[in-house]
Amino acid sequence: LMNNEHIPLFLDAKVDMIQIGARNMQNFELLKAVGKLNVPVLLKRGLSSTLEELVMSAEYIMAEGNPNVVLCERGIRTFETSMRNTLDISAVPMLKKMTHLPVVIDPSHAAGIAFMVPALAQAAVAVGADGLMIETHNDPAKAKSDGAQSLTPDQFDDLMSIIKPELEFFGKKLN
Numbered sequence: 001l002m003n004n005e006h007i008p009l010f011l012d013a014k015v016d017m018i019q020i021g022a023r024n025m026q027n028f029e030l031l032k033a034v035g036k037l038n039v040p041v042l043l044k045r046g047l048s049s050t051l052e053e054l055v056m057s058a059e060y061i062m063a064e065g066n067p068n069v070v071l072c073e074r075g076i077r078t079f080e081t082s083m084r085n086t087l088d089i090s091a092v093p094m095l096k097k098m099t100h101l102p103v104v105i106d107p108s109h110a111a112g113i114a115f116m117v118p119a120l121a122q123a124a125v126a127v128g129a130d131g132l133m134i135e136t137h138n139d140p141a142k143a144k145s146d147g148a149q150s151l152t153p154d155q156f157d158d159l160m161s162i163i164k165p166e167l168e169f170f171g172k173k174l175n
Contacts, residue, residue: 004033015039022046022074025057035064044072044106051091055099071095071103072133075110084112087120092127104131108149114140117151118159125166
């Protein structure tokens with residue numbers, strides 16, 4: 001969701017969750033508007049935002065009455081040029097110390113390169129992320145956007161077969 005005016009479209013579609021992307025993490029009018037809804041919100045960390053700024057943006061949502069906020073680490077902008085962003089894996093334990101909110105990792109957007117997604121997803125599980133957001137596409141080469149970071153369904157299945165025992169090792173279950 002990028003604009004307050006589009007909220008009715010989301011509500012009419014009965015979406016399960018509204019995503020506020022990295023570029024709108026500090027769109028305070030939008031945050032306050034989704035805070036008035038009874039729909040969970042996935043709040044993505046801004047490209048150059050601190051963890052405190054992410055938590056404060058979540059507070060804008062919760063202050064309006066919506067406690068159902070999930071924080072998403074999707075990589076931050078650094079000097080590195082070999083990948084889209086740098087996944088701040090240390091954000092997970094720090095956010096868990098700073099807040100009670102669940103934290104998910106988006107390894108697809110973090111690196112922007114499909115071959116890196118499985119390793120970053122495994123690291124996310126190891127560091128205690130509450131969930132993963134992984135892009136898949138049946139033909140990534142023909143995807144209209146983000147094909148370079150998308151796993152095929154078979155690659156996704158392979159990743160899940162690796163992650164399931166890792167989750168069990170850490171005492172968690174795959175939902």
